[in-house]
Amino acid sequence: MDKVSAWYGEKLAIQEIVLDFEEHAVTGIIGPSGCGKSTLIRCLNRMHETIPKARVEGQVLLDGQDIYGLPAVSVRRRIGMVFQKPNPFPTMSIYENVAAGLRLNGERDRKKLDQAVLDSLKQAALWEEVKDSLDKSGASLSGGQQQRLCIARALAVRPEVLLMDEPCSALDPIATAKIEDLIFDLKKDYTLVIVTHNMQQAARVAETTAFMYLGKVVEVNNTRELFERPRESLTESYITGRFG
Amino acid sequence: MHALRILRGGTRARLSATPGDLVFEGLSTLVALSVVGLLVVITVILYLVAQESIRVNGLRFLTDTIWDSVSQRFGAAPFIYGMLVTSGIALLLGVPVSLGIAIFLSELAPPWLRIPLTFIVELLAAVPSVVYGLWGIFVLGPAMRIYIEPGVQSVLGFLPLFQGRPIGSDVFTAGVILAxxxxxxxxxxxxxxxxxxPDSQREAALxxxxxxxxxxxxxxxxxxxAGIFGASILGLGRAVGETMAVTMTIGNRAAFFGSLFEPGQTIASQIAGRWLDASTPLELGALVELGLILMLVSLIINAFARLLVGRFLRVGEGAE
Incomplete structure (x- = not known):
């Protein structure tokens, strides 16, 4: 992304961000609350602009094309997103939840839907737990399962990039561990960007980590470098727990 | 707030034991309970007056289509039918329009339009029903007779529901007013x-x-x-009991399974139209029995709707 700035009304949330996201790798974004990391990730699939009075400037290039020059709807089909709180559709079954995105694309072929649901649930490491209860409500699952259901729902449309906005912040440690394993597996097929306030999580799953503070990227580096030999004193004080 | 609530829950009587407070508490409790008493009293009195009719007519009352003061034979079927049909038309026409309004107001309207429009829609509820009735007689009725009913007839005229010469003062017009x-x-x-x-649901779809x-x-x-369904049932509750506007537009003639372009009668409009002329205890009893039926139906519909809407709104807030 190149010189991306985003506003909420008059309030500038992120300022002239320049960041590269490596293909088939995980990029972590860390920083204290309110530093703009969620805003940043929401600019990557044009979700930021769905908030009234919000606006974005700059370019976000996906395979060399500026996504702000494409229809927002098609951008979001190529760049999926998982949110902080699991948000399955409670009135739909597990199957329908996963199939929802494909149905939006006009897929009617039952066989193709079945296959996509199977693949996505397997990829999201949920298949074994739900294979006998596909017609149960998505809301009947535990929090961790719901989040993996949301991941499966996002994967079902075969996006190129998967954005995760603090995907584990509402989950317990065991569910968190499962999602982290999953992230590790997913990077074979997808480019992932994960926002987290949990530095250990970034250290565990991300190849590259960016540290944000007050709407700017302070430092980007190979994750290990960033945590072991931070170049900026601000980064160092954050990762050593002196603020944030 | 919480501290206060705990105090009241535990030691209310001793803490507020001044005479003035006791009087005030007693009075407001009495007034609150009197509402319940009123409902009971109304039901009992209605039942007493209707007793004669309930005894004579029995269950046949619900299925008999004749209402004749000369032969003292009274049946409620045409009015129950009229109520169901007019309410049905009202829901059929009213729900889609209402949903459109609700979607526009909550999802699409720009903020500057949202507040005034919401206010105006709610103002519509404040228009007295007799005014709707007047408008129905002088504006809607003629429009129905001259334009709308012939129009509907030209498309759906093959159905028995839409046959006969449109008169504008009929079941269809009453249904539209109710809508x-x-x-x-x-x-x-x-x-x-x-x-x-919750917005998280919208974001999931986006x-x-x-x-x-x-x-x-x-x-x-x-x-x-579930909330929308409850809202519709709440509207139904209003439609079944509406009296003035219906009495003024429906044409007031007991009809059963006729065309929608013929006059009809609902329970409410029959009571309103007949009570002055009820000459015998039996006819009066039959009218009051109609009233009891209407009250029962309204109570059930409203209780059901409130339950649905209340539960949905609570769950909705809980989920986010």
Whole structure:
């Protein structure tokens, strides 16, 4: 992304961000609350602009094309997103939840839907737990399962990039561990960007980590470098727990 | 607030034991309870007056289609039928319009339009029903007779429901008036239901690449369907009991399974139209029995609707 700035009304949330996201790798974004990391990730699939009075400037290039020059709807089909709180559709079954995105694309072929649901649930490491209860409500699952259901729902449309906005912040440690394993597996097929306030999580799953503070990227580096030999004193004080 | 509540729960009597407080507490409790008493008293008295008719007519009252003061034979079927049909038309026409209004107000309208429009829709509910009735007689009735009913007839005239010469003062017109009258109720409650849908649901649909309409359909309407259903039932509750506007537009003739373009009668309009002429205890009893039926139906519908809407709004807030 190149010189991306985003506003909420008059309030500038992120300022002239320049960041590269490596293909088939995980990029972590860390920083204290309110530093703009969620805003940043929401600019990557044009979700930021769905908030009234919000606006974005700059370019976000996906395979060399500026996504702000494409229809927002098609951008979001190529760049999926998982949110902080699991948000399955409670009135739909597990199957329908996963199939929802494909149905939006006009897929009617039952066989193709079945296959996509199977693949996505397997990829999201949920298949074994739900294979006998596909017609149960998505809301009947535990929090961790719901989040993996949301991941499966996002994967079902075969996006190129998967954005995760603090995907584990509402989950317990065991569910968190499962999602982290999953992230590790997913990077074979997808480019992932994960926002987290949990530095250990970034250290565990991300190849590259960016540290944000007050709407700017302070430092980007190979994750290990960033945590072991931070170049900026601000980064160092954050990762050593002196603020944030 | 909580500290206060704990005090009141535990030691209320001793803490507020001054004479003035005791009097005030007693009085307000009495007034509150008197509402319950009133409902009971009304029901009992209605039952006593209707007793004669209930004894003579029995269950046949519900199925008999004749209401004849000369032979003292009274049946409620045409009025029950009229009530069901007019309410049915009202829902059929009113629910889609109300949903459209609710969707516009909660999902689409720019903020500067949202507040005044919400206010105006709710104002519609404040128009006295006799005014709707007048408008029905002088504006809607003629419009129905000259334009709308012939128009409907030219398309659907092959159905028995739409046959006969349109007169404008008929079941269809009453149904349309009712539709207009229940729109404020249904759209206001539906709007609340839509607003109770958490934004995370909308974001879930948007992030899958849904358009605005797809988001509304996939995430919002589905999520809020129990609330919307409850809102519609609440509108139905208003439609079945509405008296003045219906009496003024329906044509006032007992009819059963006729064309919608013929006059009819609902329970409410029959009571309103007949009570002055009820000459015998039996006919009066039969009218009051109609009233009892109407009250029972309204109570059930309203209780059901409130339960649905209340539960939905609570769950909606709890989920976010």
């Amino acid at each position: 207009i009258m229940i729109i404020p109720t249904i759209s206001a409650v539906s709007r609340e239901a839509l607003l109770a849908v 992030s899958l690449g849904a358009t605005r309409w797809e988001t509304t359909r996939l995430a919002v309407l589905r999520y809020a369907r």
